[in-house]
Amino acid sequence: MTKKYWLMKTEPDTFSIDDLSSRPNKTECWDGVRNYQARNFMRDDMKKGDLVLLYHSSCKVPGIAGIAQVVKESYPDHTSWDHKSAYYDPKSTEETPRWFMVDIKFKKKLKTYLPLTKLKEIPQLKDMILLKKGSRLSIQPVTQEEFEFITQELS
DNA sequence: GCCAACGTTGGC
DNA sequence: GCCAACGTTGGC
Numbered sequence A: 001m002t003k004k005y006w007l008m009k010t011e012p013d014t015f016s017i018d019d020l021s022s023r024p025n026k027t028e029c030w031d032g033v034r035n036y037q038a039r040n041f042m043r044d045d046m047k048k049g050d051l052v053l054l055y056h057s058s059c060k061v062p063g064i065a066g067i068a069q070v071v072k073e074s075y076p077d078h079t080s081w082d083h084k085s086a087y088y089d090p091k092s093t094e095e096t097p098r099w100f101m102v103d104i105k106f107k108k109k110l111k112t113y114l115p116l117t118k119l120k121e122i123p124q125l126k127d128m129i130l131l132k133k134g135s136r137l138s139i140q141p142v143t144q145e146e147f148e149f150i151t152q153e154l155s
Numbered sequence B, C: 001g002c003c004a005a006c007g008t009t010g011g012c
Helices: A017-019 A036-045 A142-153
Strands: A005-010 A028-029 A053-056 A062-078 A100-113 A139-142
Touching: A005 A062, A005 A142, A017 A053, A017 A062, A036 A062, A036 A100, A036 A139, A053 A142, A062 A139, A139 A142
Parallel strands: A005 A053
Antiparallel strands: A005 A139, A028 A100, A053 A062, A062 A100
């Protein structure tokens, strides 16, 4: 199986690339995803070793901040049956979990942060899901060409 | 804070 | 299965 590439959104006020890099083992479980399409990508398609662009959303300058790697493949998101969690979903139980997560590990920050405004100007990136009008998908596939262009040419 | 676009829910 | 109403995302 060849390596795949992804983009995952996070709100830096809640959890930023620096938070990831300062975690013990630089690893974090990606809990709280409550969208079926994003869940399916994590549950079915994300494999250990896949590379991830970390995107900062809902902030002053949205954009791509760094690179992470999938280190643990999908397993049930326990926050979904935790009554005290903000991510609690009564339809998800330990016996029949509805939501899943993966673990990712910090790889590096981009040398230069890539703001959304800049990404929009790059012809090679015009087909990125991120840049499609109305796209809100928080976990999305990225092509190898897009990934390499972003990490090698732009940063 | 606004609002367009999208996703989900639930009555029928 | 349709679709109106509501909730959420996320750029601006």
